[in-house]
Amino acid sequence: MTNMNKLKIELDIxxxxxxxxxxxxxxxxxxxxxxxxxxxxxxxxxxxxxLNKCLEIEIIGGVKNINLKSEFENYxxxxxxxxxxxxxxxxxxxxxxxxxxxxxLRILKQPKWECIVGFITSSCSNLPRIKYHMKLLRELNxxxxxxxxxxxxxxxxxxxxxxxxFRAPYIINIAEKINNExxxxxxxxxxxxxxxxxxxxxxKGIGRKIAxxxxxxxxxxxxxxxxxRHVLNGLIRWYRFPKKxxxxxxxxxxxxxxxxxxxxxxxxxxxxxxxxxxxxxWGGEHKKFAISSDIN
DNA sequence: GTCCAGGGTGAAA
DNA sequence: TTTCACCCTGGA
Numbered sequence: 001m002t003n004m005n006k007l008k009i010e011l012d013i014x015x016x017x018x019x020x021x022x023x024x025x026x027x028x029x030x031x032x033x034x035x036x037x038x039x040x041x042x043x044x045x046x047x048x049x050x051l052n053k054c055l056e057i058e059i060i061g062g063v064k065n066i067n068l069k070s071e072f073e074n075y076x077x078x079x080x081x082x083x084x085x086x087x088x089x090x091x092x093x094x095x096x097x098x099x100x101x102x103x104x105l106r107i108l109k110q111p112k113w114e115c116i117v118g119f120i121t122s123s124c125s126n127l128p129r130i131k132y133h134m135k136l137l138r139e140l141n142x143x144x145x146x147x148x149x150x151x152x153x154x155x156x157x158x159x160x161x162x163x164x165x166f167r168a169p170y171i172i173n174i175a176e177k178i179n180n181e182x183x184x185x186x187x188x189x190x191x192x193x194x195x196x197x198x199x200x201x202x203x204k205g206i207g208r209k210i211a212x213x214x215x216x217x218x219x220x221x222x223x224x225x226x227x228x229r230h231v232l233n234g235l236i237r238w239y240r241f242p243k244k245x246x247x248x249x250x251x252x253x254x255x256x257x258x259x260x261x262x263x264x265x266x267x268x269x270x271x272x273x274x275x276x277x278x279x280x281x282w283g284g285e286h287k288k289f290a291i292s293s294d295i296n
Numbered sequence: 297g298t299c300c301a302g303g304g305t306g307a308a309a
Numbered sequence: 310t311t312t313c314a315c316c317c318t319g320g321a
Contacts, residue, residue: 022303048307086303123304129318130303153315207305228303246310247304 004180005059007069012053013076014104017271019048023108023217025118025130041072043144048072062143077106078186083222085261089268094238098268105271107263112185113178114145115218119210120170129163136162151175170205175202193221208248216263225254225262234273 019037019056027039027048032042036049038060039270045061053067057068080086091096112256137146140154140162152175159168177185188196193215200211212226227235235241235250245253259263 009299101299124302124315125304125317126302126319160316163317166305166314167316205305209304213303226303230303 007057008051009055009057009069009073010053011055011073011076012104013050013106014102015048015050015055017102017105018108022127022270023267024110024115025127025134026114028131040138040143040145041068041075042066044068045143046072060216075109077109077220078111080106080261083258083261083264086264088258088261092119092265094272095207095265095268098272102268102271105267106237107222107267109220110218111145112218113147114187116174116206116214117151118169119217120167120174121164122213123167123205123210126145133135133162133164148175152179160251167205170216173204174206186252189219189225193223196221197224208251212251216266222263223255223260224268225251225258227251227254227266228270231266232271232272236267236274 015035016029019039020029026041027037030036030038030047034049036047038047039045040062041132043063047058047060049056049058050146057072059068059161079166080089088229090099100221114134118130118134121133125133134145137154138144140146140158141150146154151171156168157170164171165275173190188199191199196215196219197211200206200214201208209226209228212224215221216224216226227250231239232250234249235254236243236245241250241253254265255262
């Protein structure tokens with residue numbers, strides 16, 4: 001007898017570094033030893049397991065009338081190896097070893113609204129806390145992620161009670177905008193990266209970094225190069241960007257270098273920087289990356 | 297107990 | 310261009 005709630009997808013993907021390292025705030029590893037993640041995909045509660053060159057998905061709860069296979073496959077984005085300009089990355093001394101280490105890392109195409117709320121929430125916070133806040137929003141709304149209208153009825157005061165702090169009015173603000181302009185998100189999808197970014201940055205609470213994250217991780221605009229403090233340090237350290245360059249200028253410069261594959265360049269640099277700092281926290285060197293191009 | 301930083305942003309100096 | 314407040318939490 002087969003379990004109707006289980007299905008397989010023939011994709012070879014690094015779940016940990018794709019689902020659970022900063023792009024998305026929906027996933028929780030179910031145990032330290034497994035390679036299984038649990039979370040809501042749209043409003044369907046599932047577990048995803050990384051098996052030998054394929055994924056096994058099980059529906060646990062929530063909305064069930066969904067074409068999970070094709071929608072989840074779309075969510076997982078595209079294999080970067082086949083994207084235009086990938087050789088720019090594999091020929092890069094700094095990035096090449098990271099690709100070798102994380103060959104199955106992907107950039108997601110997340111549901112837009114949830115991604116927007118997530119990254120506004122991320123400002124000056126940390127991963128566990130962001131995930132906790134996003135979970136609270138679902139719990140408040142019968143385990144469906146509240147749409148803009150529902151966010152408005154929750155209201156700023158309640159959001160502050162939940163711990164969103166200074167981010168609460170920002171979330172209300174964009175909920176109002178989207179609630180008033182029904183097609184806003186679809187329009188952003190249609191226009192160029194640059195126009196979409198200009199539009200997002202006009203919204204109070206969304207600056208350059210958050211706009212870039214949203215465009216890269218849910219709008220499939222891979223020209224985007226989000227610069228946070230880790231990536232900024234990486235660019236300065238490995239690419240000799242000026243020591244006092246500001247994040248926006250650094251992002252411009254990086255986009256200029258990596259063009260339409262910038263978001264992947266950013267992910268690899270992010271992972272490299274994280275590993276390097278983790279290694280130094282252990283008091284050791286990161287041997288795998290101790291190559292001649294490593295400056296200082 | 298105090299201090300500080302955590303994938304930022306916006307307003308004022 | 311630089312500085313600072315904004316919420317809240319956990320660790321030093």
